[in-house]
Amino acid sequence: MTERESKLRVESAAFSQGKPIPAKHTADGRDVSPALSWSGSPPGARSLALVCEDPDAPRGTWIHWVLYDIPPSVTSLPEAVPSRETVPGLGTHGKNDFGSLGYGGPAPPSGTHRYFFRLYALDRSLSLAAGATARELRRAMEGHLLAQGELMGTYSRR
Secondary structure, eight states: OOTTOEEOEEEOSSOOTTSBOOGGGSTTTTOOOOOEEEEOOOTTOOEEEEEEEETTSTTSOEEEEEEEEEOTTOOEEOSSOOOSSEETTTEEEOBOTTSSBSOOOOOOSSSEEEEEEEEEEESSOOOOOTTOOHHHHHHHHTTOEEEEEEEEEEEEOO
């Protein structure tokens, strides 16, 4: 973070920081997104963006969820956000590394993996078309970050 950025607090009713993500939020369960909530968004925020990623994937960081142009007045996402291009009142979905829009839950091939839900407060709306990748999102966010925060959960298959 730079001097200009502040910290967002990100939480979930489904799991705590560093703790296991319940199976219903994974490919082994219902594969629905967990409920998330946050606080600390700065007054100048014009939009929020969310990326969920697994840095422990065998072929490099795997993107599980991309959601952007979240209105700054929104302070939470419900469980099971629909996987549509645009979710009214919640934002626009990008494409995950499974090749689809919306949330794709943990499905590690082996071992325990970490899943980072990273939230960004931005000084502008991005107005990216639905289906943007995390890379495209990060490029569009450059120079516009006001605050960020993250929640990390783990998952391993039995």
